[in-house]
Amino acid sequence: MSKFTAILGAAVLAISVSGTMTTSAQADEAKLIKKGSKVFKKCKACHVATEEKNKVGPHLVNIVGRKIAAVEGYAYSDASKAKAAEGLVWDEANLAAFLEKPRKFLKGTKMAFGGLRKEKDRNAIIAYFKSVATKKEEAPKEEAK
Numbered sequence: 379m380s381k382f383t384a385i386l387g388a389a390v391l392a393i394s395v396s397g398t399m400t401t402s403a404q405a406d407e408a409k410l411i412k413k414g415s416k417v418f419k420k421c422k423a424c425h426v427a428t429e430e431k432n433k434v435g436p437h438l439v440n441i442v443g444r445k446i447a448a449v450e451g452y453a454y455s456d457a458s459k460a461k462a463a464e465g466l467v468w469d470e471a472n473l474a475a476f477l478e479k480p481r482k483f484l485k486g487t488k489m490a491f492g493g494l495r496k497e498k499d500r501n502a503i504i505a506y507f508k509s510v511a512t513k514k515e516e517a518p519k520e521e522a523k
């Protein structure tokens with residue numbers, strides 16, 4: 379084997395090794411997102427996550443990092459409005475806590491949903507929300523302060 383072939387071989391090996399690592403991390407993420415999209419079926423009767431369309435519940439476009447009760451024109455409960463006045467943001471921790479036990483996290487909420495008891499389901503649905511948010515071509519405009 380010539381020196382050149384050896385170097386080329388090493389380079390190809392290095393590329394394929396790093397390539398494989400990226401692919402498996404991406405595959406894990408893709409699996410989690412796919413699982414999340416399935417978990418989201420439990421919410422679909424009341425929520426849309428890919429379009430700014432309200433059903434029984436407010437739309438969930440860009441929900442991760444969104445302020446609570448931020449959809450204009452949606453009639454939130456007093457419980458949601460009170461939290462909005464406190465400045466609550468749906469970061470991942472708050473979302474996970476709410477989705478585990480909605481009525482415990484948000485006493486008086488009008489969201490009639492028992493909760494996602496499995497941590498894996500909560501992680502998966504949050505990954506799904508993030509994936510549909512980043513896929514959106516245009517993020518909703520920042521509200522003027």
Ligand code: HEC
Nearest residue numbers: 420421424434435446447448454455458487488489490491
């Ligand atoms: C039976 C209908 C129903 C189901 C099922 C439901 N929700 Fe809701 N959801 C609501 C309603 C109604 C509200 C408004 C709550 C309020 O103002 O108290 C809400 C509010 C929310 C909010 C807060 C939105 C905001 O703008 O502050 C999030 C996040 C949310 N739901 C996520 C989910 C997820 C995720 C699921 C599925 C695992 C789900 N919901 C299932 C009806 C539902």
